[in-house]
Amino acid sequence: MGRMISLAVVLLCVWFVLSGSTDPFLLASGVVSVLLVVIIAHRMGMIDEEGFPIQLLGRVVLYLPWLVCQIALANLAVARTILAPSMKIDSGSAWVPASQKTPVGLVVFANSITLTPGTVSLSVLEDRIHVHALSRKSLEDLHQGEMDRRVSAVEGRR
Amino acid sequence: MNILIDAVSWIALVTGGLLMVTSALGMVRLPNLFTRLHAGSLADTGGVGLILLGLILQTEPGLNTLKLLLIGFVLFLTTPAASHAVGHAALLGGLSPDSGDADDSQSTNS
Amino acid sequence: MFVTVTALLVASMAITLVRVVRGPTPYDRILGVNVHGTMTVLLIAVTGYLTDRPDFLDLSIAYALLNFVGTLAALKYFRFGHLGDEP
Numbered sequence: 433m434g435r436m437i438s439l440a441v442v443l444l445c446v447w448f449v450l451s452g453s454t455d456p457f458l459l460a461s462g463v464v465s466v467l468l469v470v471i472i473a474h475r476m477g478m479i480d481e482e483g484f485p486i487q488l489l490g491r492v493v494l495y496l497p498w499l500v501c502q503i504a505l506a507n508l509a510v511a512r513t514i515l516a517p518s519m520k521i522d523s524g525s526a527w528v529p530a531s532q533k534t535p536v537g538l539v540v541f542a543n544s545i546t547l548t549p550g551t552v553s554l555s556v557l558e559d560r561i562h563v564h565a566l567s568r569k570s571l572e573d574l575h576q577g578e579m580d581r582r583v584s585a586v587e588g589r590r
Numbered sequence: 591m592n593i594l595i596d597a598v599s600w601i602a603l604v605t606g607g608l609l610m611v612t613s614a615l616g617m618v619r620l621p622n623l624f625t626r627l628h629a630g631s632l633a634d635t636g637g638v639g640l641i642l643l644g645l646i647l648q649t650e651p652g653l654n655t656l657k658l659l660l661i662g663f664v665l666f667l668t669t670p671a672a673s674h675a676v677g678h679a680a681l682l683g684g685l686s687p688d689s690g691d692a693d694d695s696q697s698t699n700s
Numbered sequence: 701m702f703v704t705v706t707a708l709l710v711a712s713m714a715i716t717l718v719r720v721v722r723g724p725t726p727y728d729r730i731l732g733v734n735v736h737g738t739m740t741v742l743l744i745a746v747t748g749y750l751t752d753r754p755d756f757l758d759l760s761i762a763y764a765l766l767n768f769v770g771t772l773a774a775l776k777y778f779r780f781g782h783l784g785d786e787p
Contacts, residue, residue: 449656450758500639507636510628511609514616523625525687546670549631552624554677554687564677564687566628600701607708610739614715617735623727626719630735633712641705641742645749657757661745661764665738668768672734679775680727 435479438486440470485536491586492540498582502548506570510549513566525554525564528574537587544579599647606640613637623680624687627673634669638662702750709743730774737767 447462473479481487513521528545532538542553542561550570554562565571574580609632616629642662649655681687713736720732741764748756777783 446660449653449660450761452653503635503639507609507632510616510632511612511636514612514619514629514632519619519621521620521625523687525624542674543667543670546631546674547635547666549635550628552627552631552677553674554624554681556674562681562687564624564627566625603701603705604708607705607712610712610742611708611715613735614712614739617716617719617732623725623731626728626731630731630738633735633738638738638742641746644705645745648749649754654754654757657754657761658745661741661757661760664761664764665741668764669734669738672768672771673731675772675775676727676731676734679779680725682779683725683727685725685727 435481435484435486436470436474439473439479439484440466442486443469481534482536488536488540488586488588491588495582495586499544499547502579506549506551509570510566521566522568523564523566524568524571525562526571526575527560528563528571529577529580530556530559530561531577531580531584532587533584534587537583540586541580541583544583545574595647599644601644602640602647603644606637606644609633609640610637623685624677627677631669631673634665634673638665638669702746705746706743706750709739709746713739713743726778730771730778733774734767734771737763737770741767 443466444462447466448459451458451462453459470479473483478484530538530541532541538556538558538561542556545551545553545561545563548570550566551574552564554564556562563571563574565574613629613633613636616632617626620626620629639662642658646655646658649658716732716736716739720729720736723729741760744756744763745760748754748760773783
């Protein structure tokens with residue numbers, strides 16, 4: 433129930449941001465559409481911890497600054513590789529262990545890997561991820577497992 | 591203060607644009623598909639982030655700021671999924687990710 | 701200064717098109733179109749500022765969503781030869 437209410441609140445905020453109008457008719461049609469969407473999504477069984485993972489919000493906010501720093505550093509490294517006059521790259525791929533317990537945690541980890549330039553997740557299994565990297569050093573960094581630990585912390589222990 | 595914000599946003603916009611050009615150059619220069627994926631994610635993260643930051647600093651705080659943040663949020667969620675989809679499809683399609691820096695411009699598989 | 705960014709974005713889009721035309725694999729083309737689309741999203745947003753019409757941001761959001769769906773649809777169609785159930 434709480435999850436349905438929070439979904440409705442988020443959708444109402446999106447409606448307001450996109451319409452930007454306080455006209456009573458528009459607001460009323462917004463409320464009606466949001467209610468319809470929430471009811472249909474509920475009937476489809478979409479509003480669970482996988483379809484609308486609002487329970488991760490607080491810990492994701494703590495995780496994001498670290499991820500942004502990693503992305504900035506990786507951006508510099510990849511830009512240097514591309515702009516270097518000699519095209520010397522030692523790309524490679526490997527399986528990286530993933531310790532997440534839930535599908536949402538796994539998705540967060542795979543998305544973080546792909547979001548960081550220089551590493552792309554190619555296929556995702558329950559306990560490991562096939563990663564292609566532009567430089568083997570970033571593969572080693574992933575094997576150290578700091579990102580894995582941080583994403584597991586986002587997921588929380590139950 | 592205004593000049594400071596203007597300067598920061600100008601730097602962010604131009605750096606973002608240059609990152610976009612870098613990413614495009616990477617798309618052309620890098621030798622095979624899996625390395626080109628990394629060039630694509632350079633545009634998806636650095637370029638998008640910096641240009642949106644520059645635009646946000648140019649905007650009066652209000653609805654348009656939230657819209658820019660919404661664009662950033664949508665791109666932030668969807669672009670890694672798209673990169674992953676391309677990479678996964680190429681893997682299933684029989685391309686080898688371990689070909690190192692082998693150049694595929696000679697091969698003619700359509 | 702928005703002119704500078706617009707010029708940089710158009711230049712990078714033009715360079716990306718080289719990869720779309722040259723291939724060699726279909727995946728390269730789809731990736732090129734995807735990156736091209738991401739740049740288009742930003743170009744639309746910057747154009748809104750260039751012409752002082754912030755309504756362009758809405759188009760930008762719509763294009764960001766369509767770009768993602770389009771990439772997935774192109775990949776799926778290429779892989780399976782159809783978009784829905786087996787014909």
